[in-house]
Amino acid sequence: MASREYMVDPIVTKQMDLLDNKMPVELHELAVQIDVFSKGWGIIPAHLKGHLAASLPHLPPAMIEAMVGTNRHATGEAPPVSELMQVHLDARKLATKGHSEAAWNVDVHGPLLKKALLTSPHSTTLDSNVMDLPYPIPFYPSFNSAPSLTSSFRSTTARISPPRLLPTDISGYKAESKMVDFGIVLQLPETLQRRIAQLTSPLGAALESLSPTTYTPLRYNPVAVSIETKLPGQGLDNAQIQVSTWAFAQMRKLEELLALTGSPAAAVAGEGTLWSHIPIGSTQTLDGIYKVLAALHHLMDWAAMRYQPWLEQNVLGPILLQAVGE
Secondary structure (H helix, E strand, O other): OOOOOOOOEEEEEEEEHHHOOOOOOOHHHHHHHHHHHHHHOEOOHHHHHHHOOOOOOOOOOOHHHHOOOHHHHOOOOOOOHHHHHHHHHHHHHHHHHHOOOHHHHHHHHHHHHHHHOOOOOOOOOOOOEEEEEOOOHHHHHHHHOOOOEEOOOOOOOOOOOHHHHEEEEOOOOOOOOOHHHHHHHHEEOOHHHHHHHHHHHHHHHHHOOOOOOOOOHHHOOOOEEEOOOOOOOOOOOOHHHHHHHHHHHHHHHHHHHHHHHOOOOHHHOEEEEEOOOOOOOOOHHHHOOOHHHHHHHHHHHHHHHHHHHHHHHHHHHHHHHHHOOO
């Protein structure tokens, strides 16, 4: 099934156009900032200019945040070149040797994502896979530890499940379960995870997971951003199918969770749009790596400061309060 446009609830792919007034406002804000980073503007925090000058003597002024007003430092630090050189060299080697996507994910994409996590301002721990966020969970008094982000899940294990979350075509055929390569995940406190797990029986199967998969590490750690990687020069068609299938399943999961709260936002079925795509940067160049880091930091900041509060207010909080009332 090569297209998601002929489903009962179709997913239509549209080219990202920053002048398209039909683009959702929050998506437009994200896209504009990432587009700025993709041009290399303001990708280096101003206070690191001197630190990087020795290793990057030809650093263009436009790459410094103070020159273009990007407020880059608010979303993450730019590591020194020495910490990125191995990723850079591995990317160039893999590009010339014809290595597989799995090799790229292990040697390039995974390490770069981990570096982005470690240099995010939301990180208050030395654990490279977990970042504590700077605010407490407000809706349940027994939770006194901060939520956090974890870097990734691997596609070989995190399949979409249960099948009811998959798209269905007009003949009733279920789409094949797809996987994505990485994700930015909200790492909820264990006390909260246990409490939600205890509610599965009284509140129904929708609470068997907060993510569109029953893969154990993600069941009660909601996926905020899904990341699909492809080799240089590969077409985007398959990537778009994978991402659109995962996005559809995630929206279905949110519908189920919102329905438990009685929220009017639960009725979101219908045609969906996959906005694609903004080229960001190449890991085969140092400036490209800094572009990708800036974009990843921005997405992590959105996950921590926009998506998680929304999830707390509209899903997790009401569900827990409803359970307390019962």
